[in-house]
Amino acid sequence: MKFSTSQLLDELKARTLIHIQHAERLLQEPEDKINSRISENSWSVLECMEHLNRYGKFYIPEISRRISSSKTSPASAFQSGILGNYFAQSMLPKEKLNKMKTLSNMNPIHSELNKTVVEEFIRQQNQILELLEKSKNINLNKVKTSISITRLIKLKLGDTFRFVINHNTRHMKQAERILENI
Numbered sequence: 001m002k003f004s005t006s007q008l009l010d011e012l013k014a015r016t017l018i019h020i021q022h023a024e025r026l027l028q029e030p031e032d033k034i035n036s037r038i039s040e041n042s043w044s045v046l047e048c049m050e051h052l053n054r055y056g057k058f059y060i061p062e063i064s065r066r067i068s069s070s071k072t073s074p075a076s077a078f079q080s081g082i083l084g085n086y087f088a089q090s091m092l093p094k095e096k097l098n099k100m101k102t103l104s105n106m107n108p109i110h111s112e113l114n115k116t117v118v119e120e121f122i123r124q125q126n127q128i129l130e131l132l133e134k135s136k137n138i139n140l141n142k143v144k145t146s147i148s149i150t151r152l153i154k155l156k157l158g159d160t161f162r163f164v165i166n167h168n169t170r171h172m173k174q175a176e177r178i179l180e181n182i
Contacts, residue, residue: 001079001080001085002077002078002079002080003077003078003079003080003158004076004077004078005074005075005076005077005078005136005140005158006076006136008078008140008158008162009132009135009136012132012161012162012165013129013132013133015165015168015169016125016128016129016132016165016168017129019121019125019165019168019169019172020122020125020126022172022175022176023049023118023121023122023125023172024122026045026049026115026118026175027115027118027119029045029179031114031115033045033179033182034046034115034118034179035113035114036178036182037178037182038178038181038182041109042178043108043109043174043178044113044178045175045178045179046113046114046115046117046118047108047109047111047113048171048172048174048175048178049113049117049118049120049121049171049175050108050111050113050117051102051106051107051108051171052121052124052167052168052171053117053120053121053124054105054106054108055106055148055164055167056121056124056127056128056164058148059145059148059160059164060124060127060128060131062145062146062160063131063145063157063160063161063164064127064131066143066144066145066157067131067134067135067138067143067157070138070139070142070143072138072139072142072143073138073139074136074137074138074139075139075140075141075142078140078141078156078158079141080156080158080159080162081155081156081159083153083155083159084155084156084158084159084160084162084163085159085162087147087155087159087163088159088162088163088166089166091163091166091167091169091170092166092169092170093169093170093173093174106148125168128161128164128165131161132161135157135161138157140156140157140158140161141156141158142156143156143157144156144157145157145160147160147163
């Protein structure tokens, strides 16, 4: 897939702002409600948010390091890589959500959580907005980042942003469904 770099960054910023708005609304919910599960083995809203925070703790420093060390000039277009596009597309929520197994270190089920998880998510999303802004000055095709499951695979920065923000969208939708059903 080919994107205008500026349009891609604008779209990712807009989606991140929506995630922040959703999270701010979660802060208005009673803590016991956002800590409730639909079933014993399903996640609560706070567990969805904690899952995203755990990924953020990997990707935000990784992206930041790669941007800071980049000597590239911006390109007007971003061409998604085959693997990067696959990962990014696989994270998009579907009508009937395709369940995926999460890595054990990224699985927050049965964690003791409170609203600070949501506040941390909002902080992380603001950091992502800053990184998206900084990435206007580099080439999203040439800067590569490691991924959380292995440092052996590297994705183009544009695909990494797409993956992370699509993953956030996926779990924000999951959190919405949980709130509707508890």
